Amino acid sequence: MKKIFLASACLLALTGAASAADLAARPYTKAPVAVASVYNWTGFYIGANAGGGSSHNCWDTTSVGGAAVPTTSEGCHDATGALAGGQIGYRWQSAAWVFGVEAQGDWADLKGSNTSTPAAFFPLVNNTKIDAIGLFTGQVGYAWNNVLWYVKGGAAVTHNKFSGTLAGVTFGEATETRWGGVVGTGIEFGFAPNWSVAIEYDHLFMGKHSDSFTAFGLPFRTDSIKQDVDMGTVRLNYTFGGPVVAKY
Numbered sequence: 001m002k003k004i005f006l007a008s009a010c011l012l013a014l015t016g017a018a019s020a021a022d023l024a025a026r027p028y029t030k031a032p033v034a035v036a037s038v039y040n041w042t043g044f045y046i047g048a049n050a051g052g053g054s055s056h057n058c059w060d061t062t063s064v065g066g067a068a069v070p071t072t073s074e075g076c077h078d079a080t081g082a083l084a085g086g087q088i089g090y091r092w093q094s095a096a097w098v099f100g101v102e103a104q105g106d107w108a109d110l111k112g113s114n115t116s117t118p119a120a121f122f123p124l125v126n127n128t129k130i131d132a133i134g135l136f137t138g139q140v141g142y143a144w145n146n147v148l149w150y151v152k153g154g155a156a157v158t159h160n161k162f163s164g165t166l167a168g169v170t171f172g173e174a175t176e177t178r179w180g181g182v183v184g185t186g187i188e189f190g191f192a193p194n195w196s197v198a199i200e201y202d203h204l205f206m207g208k209h210s211d212s213f214t215a216f217g218l219p220f221r222t223d224s225i226k227q228d229v230d231m232g233t234v235r236l237n238y239t240f241g242g243p244v245v246a247k248y
Contacts, residue, residue, distance in 0.1 A: 038145060039143070039145050039146035039190045040093055041091050041093045041098045041141075041143055041148055041190075041239070042091060042092045042093045042241070043090070043091065043239045043240050043241040044088075044089070044090050044239070044240045044241075045088070045089055045090070045091065045196075045237045045238060045239040045240065046086070046087070046088045046237070046238055046240075047086060047087050047088075047235055047236050047237035047238060048084075048085070048086050048087075048235070048236055049084065049085055049086065049087060049104070049106070049200075049233040049234065049235040049236070050082070050083070050084040050085075050233060050234060051082070051083060051084075051231060051232045051233035051234055052080070052081065052082050052083065052231070052232060053080070053081065053082075053083050053108060053110050053130075053133070053229055053230060053231035053232070054078050054079070054080045054110070054229070054230050054231075055078065055079040055080075055110050055112070055128065055130050055158075055227060055228065055229045055230075056076060056077075056078055056227070056228045056229075057076060057077055057078075057079060057112065057128045057225055057226070057227050058073070058075070058076040058225070058226045059073075059074040059075065059076070059116075059126050059223045059224075059225050060072065060073050060074065060223060060224045060225075060226075061073075061074055061120050061121075061221055061222070061223055062210065062222050062223065062224050063219075063221060063222040064220075064221050065218075065219055065220070065221075066219040071224070072119055072120050073117060073119070073120070074114075074116040074117055074120045074121070074126060074223065075114045075115070075116060075117050075126070076114065077112045077113055077114035077126065077128065078112045079110040079111050079112030079128040079129065079130060080110055080111070080112060081108065081109040081110040081111055082108075082109055083106045083107065083108040083109070083110070083133065083231060083233070084106060084107055085104065085105050085106030085107055085133075086104070086105060087102055087103065087104040087105075087235065087237075088102070088103055089101055089102030089103065089139075090102075091139070091239075093143065096142055096143050096144070097140070097141070097142060097143075098139070098140075098141040098142070098143050098148055098150065099138075099139065099140055099141075100138070100139040100141070100150075101137070101138050101139070102135070102136075102137050102138075102139060102152070103134075103135070103136050104134065104135040104136075104137075105132070105133075105134050105135075106132065106133045106134070106231075106233075107131070107132060108130050108131055108132055108133050109129075109131065110128075110129065110130040110229075111127075111128070111129050112127075112128050113125050113126060113127040113128070114126055116164075121164070121221070123166065124164050124165070124166050124171060125164065125165045125166070126162070126163075126164055126223075127162065127163045127164070127165060128160065128161075128162055128225075128227075129160070129161040129162075130158050130159065130160055130161075130229070131159055131161065132158070132159040133156070133157070133158050133159075133204070133229070133231070134156065134157040134158075135154065135155070135156050135182050135184075135202065135204075136154050136155045136156075137152040137153055137154035137155075137182060137184070138152065138153065138154055139151070139152045140152075141188075146189065146190035146191075146196075147187070147188070147189055147190075148187070148188040148189075148190075148196075149185075149186075149187050149188075150185065150186055150187075150188070151183070151184070151185045152182075152183070152184045152185070152186070152202075153181070153182065153183045153184070154181070154182060155179065155180075155181060155182070156179070156180050156181060156182035156202075156204040156205075156206065156229075157177060157178065157179050157180075158177075158178050158180075158204070158206055158227070158229065159175075159176075159177050159178075160175070160176050160177075160178060160227070161173070161174075161175050162174045162175075162176075162211055162213075162223075162225065163213075164213060164220075164221075171213070171215045171220060172213025172214055172215050172220045172221065173213065174211035174212065174213055176209060176211060178206050178207075178209055178227065179206075180204055180205050180206035180207050180227075181204070181205045182202050182203065182204045182205070183202070183203055183205075184200060184201055184202035184203065185200070185201060186198050186199060186200030186201070186235070187199060188235075188237070194238055194239050194240070194241075195236075195237070195238060195239075196236075196237045196239065197234070197235065197236050197237075198234070198235040198236075198237065199232075199233075199234055199235075200232070200233050200234075200235055201230075201231070201232050202229075202230070202231050202232075202233075203228070203229070203230055204228060204229035204230075204231070205228060206226075206227040206228060206229060207226065207227070208224050208225065208226045208227075209224070209225055209227075210222055210223070210224050210225075211223055211225055
């Protein structure tokens with residue numbers, strides 16, 4: 001009986017050793033390499049923007065009743081208000097550099113006025129309203145993964161309505177579409193695949209333009225009006241395609 005028990009114990013010991021050897025000999029699977037997400041700014045995008053603007057307008061009289069007169073300053077005023085609109089563009093990325101083109105259009109409600117100086121038509125009130133702004137720009141930026149800083153520049157257009165009023169009565173109106181230039185800068189943050197949000201500032205150089213006003217169907221005056229616009233917007237963009245790629 002003792003011999004049978006001893007033989008059984010030896011057999012169990014040998015079986016356990018063999019099983020341990022088999023376990024040690026089994027190959028192991030290496031853990032997968034970690035994948036880092038890299039934001040890619042390449043692609044077409046479309047978005048919306050909203051913010052505010054201020055337009056500085058200086059009026060100089062150059063003719064009265066159709067006859068030229070020495071240029072006389074009527075003073076300046078700021079036309080301020082809200083704006084909102086959209087943008088569409090395309091970007092392509094090379095290493096950390098990002099290049100792009102964009103078209104932006106905004107509805108605007110920038111209004112302002114000043115009383116003409118006594119040397120001109122005091123107490124006539126000069127009024128400015130900008131109801132639309134367009135930007136057509138190129139961009140150059142530098143990306144830190146999903147954070148992009150960029151500068152932009154190109155052409156700008158404003159749609160203006162000018163008028164003079166005296167005691168609530170309008171003495172002449174003029175409407176124009178004015179072209180100029182724009183420079184701007186912004187910082188954009190990609191917060192989810194395809195989605196990004198940005199803050200942008202732009203300055204528009206709209207130059208001088210002559211506008212003629214009539215009163216009761218007769219020539220009243222011609223003014224050379226100099227205009228600049230500052231605008232700040234918050235922008236939300238959606239980029240088509242897959243802006244996040246895997247990097248091992």
